[in-house]
Amino acid sequence: MAEEKAQNELRDNYNHMVDFVCEQIGNLNSGDEKAVRSVAAEVVAEVSTEISAEVAAETAAESAAETATEVAAAATKSDS
Numbered sequence: 001m002a003e004e005k006a007q008n009e010l011r012d013n014y015n016h017m018v019d020f021v022c023e024q025i026g027n028l029n030s031g032d033e034k035a036v037r038s039v040a041a042e043v044v045a046e047v048s049t050e051i052s053a054e055v056a057a058e059t060a061a062e063s064a065a066e067t068a069t070e071v072a073a074a075a076t077k078s079d080s
Contacts, residue, residue, distance in 0.1 A: 002059055002062055002063070003059050006055045006058070006059055007055075010048065010051060010052060013048075013051065014044055017040075017043075017044040017047060017048075018037065018041055018044045021039075021043050021044060022036055022037055022040045025039060
């Protein structure tokens with residue numbers, strides 16, 4: 001569930017970044033929008049790759065913490 005939420009947030013951030021970069025490029029060059037979006041998508045793809053790695057690491061850490069908590073709770077319960 002946390003991974004799906006993270007992916008949705010990543011997708012939303014990607015779309016917002018593409019729009020922002022397009023706007024900025026459009027301000028500099030009022031040429032072909034398709035070409036501008038292509039350049040923006042390339043820039044954002046690089047950033048998204050970095051963000052994806054960070055999200056994956058955070059998700060893995062959260063999952064490990066949850067598992068550790070569950071294992072500790074189960075161990076405590078079995079000791080009783």
